[in-house]
Amino acid sequence: MSGERIYLYDTTLRDGAQTQGVDFGPADKAMIARELDRLGVDYIEGGWPGANPTDDAFFAAPPALARARLTAFGMTRRGGRSAANDPGLAATLASGARVACLVGKTWDFNVTTALGVSLAENVTMIGDSVSLAAERLDEAIFDAEHFFDGYKENPGFALDCLKAALAGGARWIVLCDTNGGTLPHEVERIVGEVAESIPGDRLGIHCHNDTENAVANSLAAIRAGARQVQGTLNGLGERCGNTNLISLIPTLALKLGYETGVGAEGLRSLTRLSHLLDEQLNRAPNRHAPYVGEAAFAHKGGLHVSAVEKDPRCYEHIDPTVVGNHRHIIVSDQSGRANLAVRLRELGIAVDPGNPRLGKLLDLVKEREFEGYTYDGAEASFELLARRALETVPEYFRLSSFRVIDERRWNARNERVTLSEATIKVEVAGQQIMTVAEGNGPVNALDAAMRRALMPSFPELEHMRLTDYKVRILTPQDGTKAVTRVMIETTDGAGESWSTVGVSTNVIDASYNALHDSLTYKLWREGRRG
Numbered sequence: 001m002s003g004e005r006i007y008l009y010d011t012t013l014r015d016g017a018q019t020q021g022v023d024f025g026p027a028d029k030a031m032i033a034r035e036l037d038r039l040g041v042d043y044i045e046g047g048w049p050g051a052n053p054t055d056d057a058f059f060a061a062p063p064a065l066a067r068a069r070l071t072a073f074g075m076t077r078r079g080g081r082s083a084a085n086d087p088g089l090a091a092t093l094a095s096g097a098r099v100a101c102l103v104g105k106t107w108d109f110n111v112t113t114a115l116g117v118s119l120a121e122n123v124t125m126i127g128d129s130v131s132l133a134a135e136r137l138d139e140a141i142f143d144a145e146h147f148f149d150g151y152k153e154n155p156g157f158a159l160d161c162l163k164a165a166l167a168g169g170a171r172w173i174v175l176c177d178t179n180g181g182t183l184p185h186e187v188e189r190i191v192g193e194v195a196e197s198i199p200g201d202r203l204g205i206h207c208h209n210d211t212e213n214a215v216a217n218s219l220a221a222i223r224a225g226a227r228q229v230q231g232t233l234n235g236l237g238e239r240c241g242n243t244n245l246i247s248l249i250p251t252l253a254l255k256l257g258y259e260t261g262v263g264a265e266g267l268r269s270l271t272r273l274s275h276l277l278d279e280q281l282n283r284a285p286n287r288h289a290p291y292v293g294e295a296a297f298a299h300k301g302g303l304h305v306s307a308v309e310k311d312p313r314c315y316e317h318i319d320p321t322v323v324g325n326h327r328h329i330i331v332s333d334q335s336g337r338a339n340l341a342v343r344l345r346e347l348g349i350a351v352d353p354g355n356p357r358l359g360k361l362l363d364l365v366k367e368r369e370f371e372g373y374t375y376d377g378a379e380a381s382f383e384l385l386a387r388r389a390l391e392t393v394p395e396y397f398r399l400s401s402f403r404v405i406d407e408r409r410w411n412a413r414n415e416r417v418t419l420s421e422a423t424i425k426v427e428v429a430g431q432q433i434m435t436v437a438e439g440n441g442p443v444n445a446l447d448a449a450m451r452r453a454l455m456p457s458f459p460e461l462e463h464m465r466l467t468d469y470k471v472r473i474l475t476p477q478d479g480t481k482a483v484t485r486v487m488i489e490t491t492d493g494a495g496e497s498w499s500t501v502g503v504s505t506n507v508i509d510a511s512y513n514a515l516h517d518s519l520t521y522k523l524w525r526e527g528r529r530g
Contacts, residue, residue: 006222006258009043009141009174009204009230010036010245012277013058014073016236017047022281026057031280032233035273037068040261041245042228043141044068045101050091059095067261071141072097076104076129079117083128093136100133101174103143106161107150119157127164134169142170143206148182151190162198172204172228177217180210180240184220191224200225207243209235214243219251222258233277234289246274247290250323264322271324276495284468284489287377291323298328340365344390347383351390361389371503372474372485378501380521381514387524394530396523397454399516400425400432404442404508422449428457443469443511450515460526461519463493471507486510490518496525 013029016022024032029046036044046062047055049072062070074092077083084090092100104126105111111122126142133140142165144150150158162173175191182190187205195203205221205228207214218229235244250267252258271292278285287294297320312319312327320326340362344351351358364385365375375382387393402424411417422445425434435453439445444466451461468489475482484507491497498521502513 003257003259005227006252006260007043007172007204007228008041008245008249008260008262009045009071009172009228010041010068010232011045011206011230011242012036012232012236014045014047014055015238015242016232017054018238019236019241020238022236024054026054026061028280029054029058030061030063032277033063033065033068033070035276036233037063037065038266039269039273040263040266041068042261043071043099045071045073046095046097048073048092049095050074050088059097062096069099069139070097071099071101073101073103076102076125079115079121079125083132086129089129089132093133098138099141100137100139101141101143102129102133103145103176104129104161104165105146105150106144106158107146108154108157110146110150119160123157123160123164126161127168130165130168130170134171139171140169141172141174141204142168143174143176145176146178147175148177148186148190149179151194152186155193159194159197162194166198166202171202173198173202174204174206174228174230175221175226176206177208177214180208180214182207182213182217183211184213184216187217188220188224191221191226195225201227204228204230206230208237209240209242209244212240214241215248215251218243218248219256222252222256234274234286236277246270246292250291250318254318254322267322268324279495282467291318292325294328296320297325343382344386347386349386349390355390357390361386364389372483373501373503374485374487375501378487378499378514378517380498381500381517384517384521384524393520393524394528396428396458396520396528398427399512400427402446402449402512404446406442420445422446424449424453426450426453428454442508443515446508446512447515450519454519458523458528461522464490464518464522465493467491467497468499469511471510474503481505484510486514488514488518490522492522498522 012032017024033044046058049055049059072092072095074089077086077089105115105122108119111117111119115122130140130142144162147158165173203226205218205226207217222229231243231245231248234246235241249260249262252260253267274292275285290296297316299315340358341353384393402422404422406418406420408418420439420442423436425432433453435449437445437448437452439448447466455461466488470487472485473482474485483503483505486502487499489497489499500514500517502510504510504513
């Protein structure tokens with residue numbers, strides 16, 4: 001298998017747009033397409049021309065692509081029409097893209113219930129449509145919808161559909177596990193049987209992730225002979241998503257030795273690309289995503305860290321830098337000196353392993369975690385804690401007091417509204433400053449008041465914004481008097497983000513502690529040293 005070519009077909013711009021909560025505009029689609037082209041995928045499915053204004057706008061002004069082939073999606077002709085006289089098919093073929101991917105039914109149940117045509121007519125519809133697309137464009141691709149379900153119930157009919165597409169000139173015939181219910185051993189068996197009739201270098205695979213097997217199913221199909229694979233960035237897609245290309249691509253290259261259009265430089269861009277998409281969608285990246293997640297090469301147990309220091313192969317299946325990631329040593333109450341020493345070295349803090357302050361810092365971490373703090377997911381707070389213990393961090397501002405008021409009332413339109421207002425007094429460079437700000441909730445109001453007070457002295461805080469806010473009750477047995485832990489994630493608007501933690505019996509006080517660390521960390525990173 002080493003060196004054999006696998007062709008990558010990305011459907012992020014169409015399947016990914018069907019994800020709940022995802023709404024791509026034409027500019028978003030153009031940006032993602034350019035990134036996919038730079039990565040090295042072979043096909044980029046731009047959408048369905050004629051289906052909605054966004055896709056029409058995208059195809060009207062498509063981005064210039066250097067390597068990938070832009071593909072328009074559509075469906076085979078309807079029953080009772082000729083291929084040349086079907087408006088939907090015409091829109092796909094007239095999109096300007098030189099490749100068309102046409103979806104057609106291959107499950108007899110769908111044909112009779114959804115389309116209401118005979119099985120013979122459906123086979124003719126597929127052949128006619130693919131033939132017209134192959135005649136007018138550079139390539140025609142046939143997506144065999146619900147193929148695995150159809151093959152299990154009526155293999156003869158399902159294969160007849162594929163043979164009609166092949167006879168019509170389809171470059172690729174893609175077997176779709178449309179409802180995501182097929183398992184890897186079934187995929188491998190069925191694709192192997194299909195490959196006896198359809199050449200493997202003409203077969204593709206398209207899987208959904210409803211059983212958490214989309215990547216495994218895709219690999220099983222490739223093992224059985226398929227040479228094109230379809231998927232999306234970060235596994236976006238309807239319901240549980242599609243095959244995650246971010247996970248599949250390095251597995252193909254690094255584990256199985258296949259050749260794709262993604263070279264070494266493209267592999268190194270995977271982490272950045274995965275996080276870029278999440279940033280575009282205003283979502284927090286999945287810390288535990290394989291290959292590219294912040295925790296993918298994270299080590300928390302002291303014994304693990306000691307082993308990794310001696311030989312990374314003990315707990316790392318690849319060198320994380322190959323996919324643009326990095327090793328991450330976590331400091332927590334599960335840590336030993338090895339974790340702490342490695343983590344400090346990563347932060348650029350030089351400390352002798354025999355320095356007694358190292359042991360005191362480790363004791364401090366464990367003591368604070370016993371109180372409710374966690375530095376597992378709050379690396380910015382840990383860095384500040386370490387630097388304060390081993391070096392010095394300036395006190396950029398000193399809180400004198402703050403007050404937060406929440407008001408719930410009925411406005412003049414007889415609508416119920418809740419308003420939050422924060423008043424804060426801080427000392428900056430010996431000067432007392434008081435500001436008041438309103439916000440969408442008490443924490444937002446407090447954040448706004450803090451930055452309003454500090455920005456005249458620290459303009460670099462202007463573009464900071466909170467992207468995530470989590471509260472956890474640590475002592476639920478205490479009811480409303482419980483100790484709470486607040487985790488805040490902040491971004492600077494330039495692609496950098498960091499997390500901080502605060503603990504208190506008062507949720508607003510805990511939020512302030514986390515905000516204080518977030519602001520201080522930003523100023524430290526900006527080079528402020530006094």
